[in-house]
Amino acid sequence: MSFTGAVKTFGAVRAVDGVDLELAAGETVALLGRNGAGKSTAISLLLGLHEPDEGVVRLFGGTPEESVRAGRVGAMLQDGRPVPRVTVGELVGFVARTYPRPIPVAEALELAGVAELADRRVDRLSGGQQQRVRFAVALIGNPALIVLDEPTAALDVEARHAFWVSMRAYARRGHTVLFSTHYLEEADANADRIVVIDRGRIVADGSGEQLRRAAGGNLVSFDLAGAGTEGLTLLPGVVSVEVRGDRARLRTEDSDATVIALAERGAIRGLEVVAASLDDAFLALTSPSDAASAPSSPPSPPPSSSANLEAV
């Protein structure tokens, strides 16, 4: 599938503002962005629910509508409420018959983790169960591409975990999966590739590791021990400085040079160098204009502290 210069405006809001994106078969891709970043609009364009005002959206070499009609796409849309007065089995069975090559209903329910709910009415299930039923509806047609718009919004931790187990099992069968989320950890843990969207534009595209690096490499922190912070922003490599209590946290593009400069100032006390967390990366990427003052959240345990910079 591909987006080429896609633009969609609602009134004065450019919800999707010149997006270029291609997905390869078999990939699991996360569309990551804040609320209102344009994720759902991008997905509506992809599914043919909206027409782009400018640019072209192609799916499997045709228009989105052609691909949907041909049964190549399955989708779980955002804020769908349960369909009243049907059982899980009836609902999934009905959707199966609209597709040319569905998988057996029992298998879809099993994959989505709702096999034991087949005879229950959809509108009497818990939120997590309903969400997994909607996942079964998305995958029953055995579509080559499955699109999940914020699949875990409003789920509790346990339900969210169960959902991702199902999703990864489905992706392993070789299907292309595109999901949107505003949870960084979800994108990092479940996708091969993360596409960050902000104000209708793609601001980064790569693996979680690449995003971390692209966002300004490492975080160097040390105790100030009463020393001032003047001049820290001028040290080599430093992009931003933040002081928490008596500790300075420098985001740097070249941690080696920064650390050497700190040593020359005799400022090394309780020095720590870690890779910027994905949270830091996300904040840096989605608010470029005020990155220097952006409050960074506490770094989560980084998988590696490699300092290779790589253009994404």
Added chain:
Amino acid sequence: MLGYLRLEVRRTLRDTGFVIGGVVMPVAMYLLFTNLGGGDDDSWKTASMVGMAAYGAMGSALNTGGGVAEDKANGWLRQLRVTPMTPRQVVTGRALTGAVTVLPAILAVLAAGGVVNGVRLDAWKWAAIALLLWLGSIPFTLLGLGNGYRLTAQTTGVANLGCNLVMAVVGGLWFPLSLFPEWLRSVSPYMPTNRFAQLGTAVADGHAPTLGALLVLTFWLLAFGSYAVTSYRMTARTV
């Protein structure tokens, strides 16, 4: 599309509101209106049977639109747009659902007439009345679909109820026209409900529906049909 029809008919029949409003109410009102006051008027029992069957059919037909509005609100119509079903199949399936779900009301009231009130007609008349009431309900299904596609779930409920009551009373489905003041009696023949019931009463009296009835019903069929089409075009691509 047959699968869609089956699913929607099932969903409608499981709707308690539909069963009470569309089947139980017309039957209860029929039995009430024909047995209160010790009236033992056979022609009124037959005429009211047709009127109440028509009233029940209209309520069920309008209810189809309520279902559309509900499904627009809960996202089911949108979900259908990302299945291989075409929009045309969806709207046709809905209209057919309406055609099927008017049957319980018609059959229940006719059964109450025959079994409880002892209305006696030739077999072909029963069949013809049922068939004509069934076909005559199509304009009301279109009106319901028009409301359902155009309005929100809440306003569709209010609009359907309003259409239902006004057309039922003014069309003479509840009370005979002879009880109406002169000016109202002159309006009634232009109501689709009045002519709708006339399809059945004409057969019960042993003659074919009048040309006037067919003309008035055709007019409303076209009017409600265009209303449904424009409503559908307005919203079908934005649900």
